Amino acid sequence: xxxxxxxxxxxxxxxxxxxxxFGGGFVTVPVIVWADAATGSDAxxxxxxxxxxxxxxxxxxxxAATPVAVLGRxxxxxxxxLLLAVGGLIGAAIASVVPAAVVSWGFIAYLAVTIVxxxxxxGFFTRATRASAPRGTARIPSSYGLPIGAVASVLGVxxxxxxxxxxxxxxxxxxxxxxLANPLTLALSLPASIAFLALPHAAPVHAPFLSLGLVDxxxxxxxxxxxxxxxxxxxxxxxxxxxxxxxWTYLALLVTVLAAMLASLW
Numbered sequence: 001x002x003x004x005x006x007x008x009x010x011x012x013x014x015x016x017x018x019x020x021x022f023g024g025g026f027v028t029v030p031v032i033v034w035a036d037a038a039t040g041s042d043a044x045x046x047x048x049x050x051x052x053x054x055x056x057x058x059x060x061x062x063x064a065a066t067p068v069a070v071l072g073r074x075x076x077x078x079x080x081x082l083l084l085a086v087g088g089l090i091g092a093a094i095a096s097v098v099p100a101a102v103v104s105w106g107f108i109a110y111l112a113v114t115i116v117x118x119x120x121x122x123g124f125f126t127r128a129t130r131a132s133a134p135r136g137t138a139r140i141p142s143s144y145g146l147p148i149g150a151v152a153s154v155l156g157v158x159x160x161x162x163x164x165x166x167x168x169x170x171x172x173x174x175x176x177x178x179x180l181a182n183p184l185t186l187a188l189s190l191p192a193s194i195a196f197l198a199l200p201h202a203a204p205v206h207a208p209f210l211s212l213g214l215v216d217x218x219x220x221x222x223x224x225x226x227x228x229x230x231x232x233x234x235x236x237x238x239x240x241x242x243x244x245x246x247x248w249t250y251l252a253l254l255v256t257v258l259a260a261m262l263a264s265l266w
Contacts (some may be wrong), residue, residue: 006031006219010054010226017058017227018234019163019241020250021181023156029107030261032219046098048156049196049214052092054223055158056193057169059186061228065235066179073172073180079142081187087149090190092195095154096214104261107155111258114161118251123169125247126200139170142185149188158185161254164187174246175238 009031016022032047063071076079095103118124142162151160160181167177197213210217241249 002028003222006222007226010223011230012226013054013223014058014230015234016253017062018183018231019178019246020253021062021160021178021185022158025055025152025155025160025185026056026217027257028223030154030257031223032216035103045095046106046214046216048095048103048154049092049193049199050216050220051156052189052193052196053215053220054227055185055189057220058227059182059189061159061231062179062182062235063186065183065232068180070176070179071183073176074183076167077140077142080140080145081184083142083145084149084184084188085191087146087151087197088153088190088192089149090146091150091153091155092192092199094150095156096196096199099156103155108258108261109158110151110155110157110161111254111261114165115251115254115258118165118254121169124165124201125244138173144177150194152185152188153192158182159188160185164250168247173243174250175243178246178250198251208242 012021013027014028026048029047030053032050033043036194144166148162149160158261159182162176163173163184164177164179167180170176171179191216196215199213
């Protein structure tokens with residue numbers, strides 16, 4: 001049952017990677033907390049580390065299949081990408097030493113704040129004008145890279161919950177904002193996942209899946225086995241979604257993941 005569940009959740013993570021730029025982090029963290037519950041208080045830390053590895057693969061595949069014209073909006077943003085990577089490393093180091101409960105409740109707070117932000121602040125459900133964002137640019141200040149990378153890495157997510165609203169408010173349609181979230185996720189999750197793989201394993205030796213460093217390799221493999229085919233198919237055959245519907249679905253998914261994480265902790 002655990003294997004089947006992880007495969008199905010992996011497929012759903014693939015769907016969210018393509019449609020929302022999540023890389024799977026918001027889906028995989030609650031699921032791995034559940035799957036590795038036998039490891040006790042270490043489950044949250046293992047979930048964050050495993051999520052980072054899953055996101056690297058998912059984001060890399062989704063980025064490779066993104067049209068060059070869309071990726072071109074990140075041209076000249078090397079400093080942003082570099083700071084995301086540095087933040088990812090810092091976040092991985094923090095996640096390996098802070099109590100798992102802090103990570104889990106931080107994840108919940110992160111979701112809750114984002115839900116309020118996109119619901120209350122203007123510019124997410126109604127696209128900003130092009131005048132506020134010159135064509136061909138992705139207007140996320142480079143200085144945001146470090147905090148976004150660090151926070152996302154600590155919580156085992158790809159940062160898309162911060163980057164997608166920022167890209168959206170700069171005037172991009174949801175299809176482009178979520179597509180650009182994948183290379184940004186890749187920039188921060190790659191160094192973070194390398195760090196997690198190299199760190200000592202905090203879980204008991206009888207953990208239910210094969211492990212390497214802080215990463216549950218077995219769970220990651222099953223999640224990717226479910227996600228990769230979905231990403232490939234949806235990149236070749238995109239789903240036609242109205243921009244406003246896309247934005248509201250994004251919010252609905254955040255609310256659903258928040259509820260799932262609360263349920264997993266209680």
